[in-house]
Amino acid sequence: MTRVLVLGNSHAATLRRAFPAIGAAYPGLALSFWGLPGGAFAKASTDAEGKLRPDPTDRVSLRKGAQWNDQDHVDLTAYDRIFLVGLRFNLHAVLTICRALQPLDRGPREGALGVSDGFLRAALRAEVDAALNAQLARTPLDSRVTLMPAPYPAARAVQRGSDLFEPVTAAAAQLEDAARLMALYEAEIIQAAGRRGLALALQPRSTLARPFLTQDSCLEDPDRDVRHMNADFGLRAFDALLATAPPSHPAAAAAAPTTA
């Protein structure tokens, strides 16, 4: 049996909800889950023995850890493959940059600073690298790990919005070049992972409504939440993670073509 750990925040929990379907589809896998809500997961760190724990100084993290998991820690050395789900790669900053800068090979855009495409890519790369470096500083990762970013918010976020990142997402999604910008961002996150010897699976294309937005039908609770997806999404995400081969060499991964 291949021991697979699904790890991460509330977006990883989406895959947890799909475990019955995943187990049926992949009987050769021994599935485990360990997670924390976003804020708590962002504070969790791994010790020298490879045990990932909530921040021991944060009572909320400890309480949530106990609610979410059977164990107060997870031993990352005990798995053949680890799917780390839900990283945001500084998406808010990425989208802000996408709106603020316009690569001039696409012509000027009102209200945006005209720049070279190289500058836009470098700006995106800095955000993505900073996010991944912060994660790696808390928890070193190796080639057993495949990353999947948090899903983009649902298309209805364009109408509903929130005080978080959805308004920015919605505005970026409405840009004429949104598809190209999303492709640039996704290429950067794949390459950032590859440079660190990690694989990265993108959100399944079949779940996208349009660039930067997920289909409303993927939502777990459409009336209350435009960010968290349902078990069907979780199964499709797991399929994508499983199908993504670990990079054989960091340089090879960095140079690999992307699906974007």
Add this chain to the structure above:
Amino acid sequence: MAGSPYDGLPDRAYWRTAVASRGPGRLRDLYRPRFAIGRDTPIFTAGSCFAQHVHRALKDAGFAVIEAEPAPSAVDPAVAARFFYGTFSARYGNLYNPRQFLQLLREAAGDHSPAHPVWTRDGRFFDALRPNVDPDGHASAQSVLLSRRDHLSAVLDAVMEARVVIFTLGLTETWHDRASGTVYPTAPGVIADAPEGSDIGFLSLGHDAIVSDVRAILEMLRSITPDIKLLLTVAPGPLVATASDAHVLPASTACKAILRAAAATLTEADPAIDYFPSYEIITNPAAKGAFFQPNLRHPTPKGVSVVMKQFMGAHGVTEALARRPDAPPPDTATLRPADEDNPVICEEMMNDPSLREAPP
């Protein structure tokens, strides 16, 4: 017995008392400004790589340094700096000689169209007049031209705002289109390649050419701001390489001598031009080379700090800042020179093939 004209002069007039007996960082009364530069004086900076130190130090010290193309706030500052945002008063990159500067001003004013403005390499397109401000180039020639159009507008804005221009003279060697005279900051092949059929050749600017170009710059600036002031400095670093067929050491000496002499000629004739001796502070024998990094070219952070402290002190900046009710007194000892975290960007380095970065 009648005394000599050298008798009874102040200490600053004698090498023994002014230099030899003083530490290199403790030169006194070295620079007497011809005109005041206050914290509120709009300053336009340009020049060779050393000018980046000047711009940064002035900005950090609270001077009104003009930035008409500032770093976009959403972008990581290190990335913005690598693309020359906020490095000078606009994103013209390093202007190594006054002919480059003059050409830029004429182009911004609509009086000049550079020949061969777009160079290429590996399918990417570069602004031939500032190829290193977008080190990966652009995706298209049209992108280069649109970016340049925006840039020229920013240059004009910056010039119109300026009351003092600080220009660091860096090199006398340059590259030009023989037919039109357009000058370029890098030779073909260093960052990008000139179009096929173009005739780009080596040009060595002499003293008279430097003087003439600076005077033409000032004339243009005065047409916008009649009482504009020009402060010249000479970059202390020797040449990375010379294309003159001479040994690089005498070539460097000749270059700096020409620039320094031109600065002297210019300041002597025009009270609106001043010279700040940053070159002398870094290279003076009392420093015994200690203000150069191990490559014997780049100034050390300490050297830059000494230079800027001399400048600030001469302009009474410490006092001026301390009077600000909303600002703590400045600590000039912590002036932020370029270091490993804040490197200056100098495409001249790429004139030595061994110093070029490996392609990604």
